[in-house]
Amino acid sequence: MTNCLRRRGSFATLPCARQLERASVTMGIPLFPDTPFIVSESLFVKPGCRGFRLPYLAEKADRMKMLVIKPIRVHDARELSQVPTIRRMGFELVHAPINVDYGDHGSVISRFYDQCAELVMEATGCISARTMQHEFRVGAPVLPGGAGTYAQLAHADLTPYVEDVLDIPDGCHFGVYNVWRSTDRLRPIESKPLAICDSSTISADDMISADGWRLTEPRTRLVLHQLVYDTAQCWYYFPKMESDEALIFRQYDSRIVDPVSRVTFHTAFNDPTTRDDAPRRRSVEARVFAIFAEGDPAERKSRYQAEIPTLYPDGRLSSWRYERMIDWGIS
Numbered sequence: 092m093t094n095c096l097r098r099r100g101s102f103a104t105l106p107c108a109r110q111l112e113r114a115s116v117t118m119g120i121p122l123f124p125d126t127p128f129i130v131s132e133s134l135f136v137k138p139g140c141r142g143f144r145l146p147y148l149a150e151k152a153d154r155m156k157m158l159v160i161k162p163i164r165v166h167d168a169r170e171l172s173q174v175p176t177i178r179r180m181g182f183e184l185v186h187a188p189i190n191v192d193y194g195d196h197g198s199v200i201s202r203f204y205d206q207c208a209e210l211v212m213e214a215t216g217c218i219s220a221r222t223m224q225h226e227f228r229v230g231a232p233v234l235p236g237g238a239g240t241y242a243q244l245a246h247a248d249l250t251p252y253v254e255d256v257l258d259i260p261d262g263c264h265f266g267v268y269n270v271w272r273s274t275d276r277l278r279p280i281e282s283k284p285l286a287i288c289d290s291s292t293i294s295a296d297d298m299i300s301a302d303g304w305r306l307t308e309p310r311t312r313l314v315l316h317q318l319v320y321d322t323a324q325c326w327y328y329f330p331k332m333e334s335d336e337a338l339i340f341r342q343y344d345s346r347i348v349d350p351v352s353r354v355t356f357h358t359a360f361n362d363p364t365t366r367d368d369a370p371r372r373r374s375v376e377a378r379v380f381a382i383f384a385e386g387d388p389a390e391r392k393s394r395y396q397a398e399i400p401t402l403y404p405d406g407r408l409s410s411w412r413y414e415r416m417i418d419w420g421i422s
Contacts, residue, residue, distance in 0.1 A: 123164070123166070124170075126171060130164055131163055132361070135319060136318060143402055144403055145299055146407075159320070165360065171327075176214070181355045182287045182340035182341065183339055184332075187210055203225070212381070214339050222377050227239060228240070228376070230373075238308070241372070244317065245356055251392065251396040256419075262386055263383065264346045265345050267380055270337050282369045282371060285358070286327065288325065291352075295349070296319075342354065345395075
């Protein structure tokens with residue numbers, strides 16, 4: 092892990108050409124905000140994979156051929172002069188106290204699900220919302236497939252192929268949002284917090300589609316986005332999140348043409364300022380399906396899905412598609 096103190100100031104890496112180009116189109120606004128930040132690291136896809144689809148990387152040797160560890164600069168979003176919102180930045184932190192026993196499945200899929208849907212409706216202005224599914228993270232596998240571990244790779248969970256397995260009303264735009272929060276009522280989150288990348292600092296060329304398996308049981312196929320590293324990418328987090336706070340971020344929005352802004356890249360990361368005896372992060376994340384008032388043209392879905400490459404780097408053709416998750420749509 093990179094050893095770095097929490098600090099203000101410029102990044103040690105000199106700006107690359109792409110970074111300078113992006114800065115020139117931000118109307119004079121500095122690329123990186125003048126807020127405290129830490130330096131950590133995450134897994135990224137190697138640049139040679141651009142333009143291809145990544146196969147499912149089951150073996151460590153295969154992963155290391157295509158992935159690389161790179162430093163990330165993670166800014167304190169609490170210190171931003173303008174509060175992040177879903178509409179403006181794709182994520183926001185809300186005050187959302189709730190009295191629920193996370194060990195009681197019935198309470199989770201009723202009281203907790205209802206609150207998540209209400210939070211998304213308020214944040215997005217959608218006309219209806221329904222919580223589809225949730226997962227707990229405790230830093231260790233809780234099921235044979237590996238569910239419960241932290242995702243320490245820069246990724247966005249959903250691609251346009253997810254539209255093949257969602258029950259979308261005809262002619263309606265939709266979105267999927269993640270509501271992420273601590274389940275520990277006694278302590279704030281100290282270890283393995285979640286970093287969110289500012290989509291305006293990501294190039295669409297650096298988005299890599301990848302085949303994968305969902306870790307919960309039973310396992311189901313999915314297609315997600317991973318990311319090629321660039322020094323221009325700006326990451327945020329909310330330090331010491333309390334149990335009455337919830338982070339909402341965009342997983343997919345069919346109304347957004349730009350593929351980078353349509354999703355939100357995120358990753359768990361090691362905070363170098365975390366004390367050695369900090370407890371493991373215990374959190375829950377819920378996926379909320381939202382319907383918008385805007386009409387959706389019939390050809391839009393096929394246009395989005397055509398963005399996803401079908402060839403692997405070795406020339407093979409991928410036939411991998413999303414499979415419906417059996418807990419989606421639980422009521």
